[in-house]
Amino acid sequence: MEEKTFGKKGLMITVVIILLLVVVFGYNVMRAGKKNVQGKQDIEVIPVKVVPAKTMEIDQILALTGNIRAQLQVEVSYKIPGKIIKDIFVETGDRIHIGEKIAVLEMGAIMAKLDQAKATLELAKANFKQAEANFEVLVKDKKRLENLYKEKAISRQKLDHMEAQVKTAVETKKLTRAQIKQAEAILRELTIAVQDHTLVAPISGYVSKRYVDKGAMSSPGMPVVRISKEDVLKIIVAVTEKDFLYIKKGMPVEVSVDALPDKVIQGSVNIVGPTINPATRTGEIEIHIDNTQRLLRAGMFASVTLYLGKREATVISRDAVLKIPGTGGYFVYVEKDGKAIQKNIKTGINQGELIEVSSGIEPGENTIVTGQNRVREGVPVSVE
Numbered sequence: 306m307e308e309k310t311f312g313k314k315g316l317m318i319t320v321v322i323i324l325l326l327v328v329v330f331g332y333n334v335m336r337a338g339k340k341n342v343q344g345k346q347d348i349e350v351i352p353v354k355v356v357p358a359k360t361m362e363i364d365q366i367l368a369l370t371g372n373i374r375a376q377l378q379v380e381v382s383y384k385i386p387g388k389i390i391k392d393i394f395v396e397t398g399d400r401i402h403i404g405e406k407i408a409v410l411e412m413g414a415i416m417a418k419l420d421q422a423k424a425t426l427e428l429a430k431a432n433f434k435q436a437e438a439n440f441e442v443l444v445k446d447k448k449r450l451e452n453l454y455k456e457k458a459i460s461r462q463k464l465d466h467m468e469a470q471v472k473t474a475v476e477t478k479k480l481t482r483a484q485i486k487q488a489e490a491i492l493r494e495l496t497i498a499v500q501d502h503t504l505v506a507p508i509s510g511y512v513s514k515r516y517v518d519k520g521a522m523s524s525p526g527m528p529v530v531r532i533s534k535e536d537v538l539k540i541i542v543a544v545t546e547k548d549f550l551y552i553k554k555g556m557p558v559e560v561s562v563d564a565l566p567d568k569v570i571q572g573s574v575n576i577v578g579p580t581i582n583p584a585t586r587t588g589e590i591e592i593h594i595d596n597t598q599r600l601l602r603a604g605m606f607a608s609v610t611l612y613l614g615k616r617e618a619t620v621i622s623r624d625a626v627l628k629i630p631g632t633g634g635y636f637v638y639v640e641k642d643g644k645a646i647q648k649n650i651k652t653g654i655n656q657g658e659l660i661e662v663s664s665g666i667e668p669g670e671n672t673i674v675t676g677q678n679r680v681r682e683g684v685p686v687s688v689e
Contacts, residue, residue: 350685353676355640356622360668363620363656365551365613371542373562375533375603376593379508381407383523384501390521393529399512401532408529410502419495426488433481440474447471510534513603533603538594539575540607543587551613552577558592559610562601570594570601574611620659625672626652637666638673638680640688645673645680 388410395407447467453459513533523529540560544552556574576591592609594601625637635652638645653661666672671688673680680686 350687351645351676351679352689353640353645353673353680353686354689355671356625356674358619358621358662358666358668358670358672360617360619361659362615363618363654363659363661365616366654367544367548367551367611367613369542369544369609369611371540371592371607371609373538373540373594373601373603373605373607375510375513375535376537376539377508377510377534378513378603379510379532380528381504381507381530381532382525382528383410383504384525385410385498386522386524388502388523390517390519390523390529393515393517393519395512395515395530397512397515400510401506401512402509403506405506407504407506409504410523412499412502415495415498415502419492419499422488422492422495426485426492429481429484429488433478433485436474436477436481440471440478443467443471443474504529506532508532508534535599535601535603536595536597538596538601538603540572540592540594540609541589542592542609543582543585543589546581546586546588548613549581549588552588552590552611556611560592560594561608561610562605564605565600568600618653618661618663619666619668620656620661621666621672622674623655623658623660624674625677626650626660627677638677639666640671640673640686643685643687645677645682645684645686647682 391409391411393408395401401407447464447470450459450464450467454461454464510532511534512530514531516528516530552574554574554577558572558574560570560572561568562570572592572594574590575593578589581588621637626635627637628634629636629649634649636647636649638647640646648665650665651663653663655661673686675689676686
């Protein structure tokens with residue numbers, strides 16, 4: 306009897322345990338279901354606006370940078386070495402005209418030589434006049450003696466003596482004339498030397514730099530001043546070989562500088578280099594800018610824009626473009642099948658509110674322009 310009672314109790318306990326396990330399992334299943342439902346309810350669908358990428362004709366713009374330089378710049382130095390600079394008549398920033406005096410060297414010794422040369426020339430000229438006068442007298446005497454000889458009034462010896470004197474007078478004239486030429490050459494040489502002691506401006510412009518002060522020693526390798534002609538300025542820029550073939554002489558150029566942020570200055574391509582540098586794969590062009598109003602200065606950094614015509618390109622709204630942190634690259638989100646897809650892109654020319662995409666986007670793809678800062682790769686989106 307006791308064994309039967311114990312068996313019934315064990316069966317009941319087993320049934321109860323099974324029931325408890327079933328209840329616990331069911332409870333857990335219900336909780337898991339509620340969590341899944343709650344998780345599904347937490348996924349947010351982000352509203353966005355999209356603008357499709359499209360193909361259009363855009364201005365082909367070449368943006369370059371370079372330093373502004375004076376069109377003509379001259380370093381002016383002395384030819385004569387080892388002389389003290391007595392005076393300098395210009396300062397940095399002065400306007401100077403061609404032929405205007407810049408500086409002079411001490412000229413005591415050279416002026417003494419010049420005075421001596423002038424005196425020597427005067428003496429040579431006086432000797433020539435005296436020789437010429439003697440020659441004329443002797444020529445007259447010779448004619449008179451020739452007449453007397455014909456009349457047999459004098460001997461042949463006396464006539465021969467007179468002819469010898471005339472020949473000597475001729476040689477004396479030649480000698481004094483040569484002395485005059487020699488004195489004139491020495492005087493010219495000293496006059497040039499005196500001129501070389503005075504430094505004058507070879508061009509008109511501005512004194513952009515003065516290198517020395519009064520009392521310094523002259524040297525052919527040491528400039529005294531630098532003169533810059535800035536009525537016309539130039540910018541020399543390097544152009545990549547893929548764009549170089551589009552550049553033509555006379556092509557209009559727009560130039561802007563930081564000092565004049567609201568002003569665009571017009572210029573033109575004046576020189577197109579004939580070759581490409583094989584090391585850099587670039588060619589040089591020279592742009593000239595009129596600067597008669599003196600708005601620009603040599604040394605300024607300039608941004609240069611050239612318009613090379615029109616071409617077809619894929620463009621998107623600039624609002625869609627986001628920057629990849631720490632790389633300098635760019636990406637966009639596109640909407641596809643109700644989800645946001647991230648695409649890295651390469652950008653090109655800015656065209657107003659649009660920007661060229663050279664790779665990463667195809668025409669017709671919907672780029673997200675509003676709400677793109679909230680979405681992530683694969684996030685559900687709804688297009689407004």
